[in-house]
Amino acid sequence: MPDDMLQQNKSFCFRLQYGQSWLLTPLRPDVLTVTPWLAPIVWEGTFDPVVIDNIYKPLNLTIATTVFAVGKYTRFLRDFLETAEQHYMVGFKVHYYVFTDLPEQVPAVTLAPGRKLSITRVPKFNRWQEISLRRMEIIQTAIEERIHKEADYIYCLDVDMKFHNRWGPEVLDTLVAAIHPWFYQFDRKKFSYERRPASKAYVPVDQGDFYYMAAVFGGRIEDVHKLTKTCREHLEEDKKNNLEALWQEESHFNQYLVYQKPTKLLSPEYLWDDLKGRKPNEIKLIRFSAIIKNKAEVRENA
Ligand SMILES: CC(=O)N[C@H]1[C@@H](OP(=O)(O)OP(=O)(O)OC[C@H]2O[C@@H](n3ccc(=O)[nH]c3=O)[C@H](O)[C@@H]2O)O[C@H](CO)[C@H](O)[C@@H]1O
Numbered sequence: 001m002p003d004d005m006l007q008q009n010k011s012f013c014f015r016l017q018y019g020q021s022w023l024l025t026p027l028r029p030d031v032l033t034v035t036p037w038l039a040p041i042v043w044e045g046t047f048d049p050v051v052i053d054n055i056y057k058p059l060n061l062t063i064a065t066t067v068f069a070v071g072k073y074t075r076f077l078r079d080f081l082e083t084a085e086q087h088y089m090v091g092f093k094v095h096y097y098v099f100t101d102l103p104e105q106v107p108a109v110t111l112a113p114g115r116k117l118s119i120t121r122v123p124k125f126n127r128w129q130e131i132s133l134r135r136m137e138i139i140q141t142a143i144e145e146r147i148h149k150e151a152d153y154i155y156c157l158d159v160d161m162k163f164h165n166r167w168g169p170e171v172l173d174t175l176v177a178a179i180h181p182w183f184y185q186f187d188r189k190k191f192s193y194e195r196r197p198a199s200k201a202y203v204p205v206d207q208g209d210f211y212y213m214a215a216v217f218g219g220r221i222e223d224v225h226k227l228t229k230t231c232r233e234h235l236e237e238d239k240k241n242n243l244e245a246l247w248q249e250e251s252h253f254n255q256y257l258v259y260q261k262p263t264k265l266l267s268p269e270y271l272w273d274d275l276k277g278r279k280p281n282e283i284k285l286i287r288f289s290a291i292i293k294n295k296a297e298v299r300e301n302a
């Protein structure tokens with residue numbers, strides 16, 4: 001082991017002491033914790049947060065975090081950022097990239113040392129569907145222009161959300177998607193994939209693994225770049241043919257992931273929805289959840 005690694009190891013290895021894992025004692029017998037292609041599914045109880053923190057801390061990573069707040073959605077930024085400072089990648093270098101048409105409405109939120117925020121002005125499209133789906137193109141471009149030089153990982157999040165518990169480096173991996181909180185008990189036939197074969201988002205009824213929600217995705221910069229670029233191209237091709245997939249970019253995102261399997265999946269703890277009400281037994285804690293919004297009031301054309 002090279003000297004500097006030995007040095008780093010010495011400084012944190014006492015923290016790697018933790019309760020032994022027993023091969024014949026599953027940590028979560030109630031849920032699936034690994035996919036058929038051997039990607040882990042992250043649930044409370046399956047990882048030791050101290051061990052995870054101490055593996056990733058010495059790597060000195062920067063985590064780009066994109067969030068869009070266009071039109072009336074700027075009102076969600078304060079809670080999003082304040083709760084992120086309490087629970088999101090605490091102790092890590094986070095660079096928030098806020099995309100908005102109203103830079104003056106971005107609230108001044110105190111960020112922990114090592115964390116920063118940049119604002120990029122984006123146009124406001126006049127349909128909410130267009131605002132949502134154009135994120136793929138804008139993220140792709142931002143990765144090409146600057147994020148590839150400025151960060152090691154990128155996570156792309158919806159803004160109409162709040163953090164409630166740890167959302168830490170256990171999410172880091174090559175290509176990461178979160179299981180949709182409304183679909184995880186359903187047969188794949190019922191997933192809300194795009195079913196018209198003419199669309200680039202088409203998924204046949206006998207394919208697909210899990211239905212993912214596009215309010216959270218991330219991974220290594222290069223892998224997220226490929227994802228956003230492909231979704232953008234597919235969105236544009238559909239548009240040329242006068243098609244808009246059932247759930248816009250989320251449909252293309254899901255189609256992509258059928259063929260490019262995510263290397264790590266986040267359980268619905270990592271992407272919940274306040275509309276779901278009381279949490280079921282398998283959800284030990286809610287980490288990040290969509291707030292209840294008045295769609296008719298905040299959306300352009302609802
Ligand atoms: C449960 C549900 O219905 N989910 C769908 C809905 O998610 P959501 O209801 O979560 O969509 P949303 O209204 O949160 O829009 C997605 C994100 O786009 C940004 N934004 C959107 C509109 C706007 O005027 N300003 C703005 O900034 C903002 O970051 C927001 O968080 O729509 C998405 C858009 O395709 C996906 O299809 C989701 O599956």
Ligand SMILES: [Mn+2]
Binds near residue numbers: 158159160215290
């Ligand atoms: Mn949302």
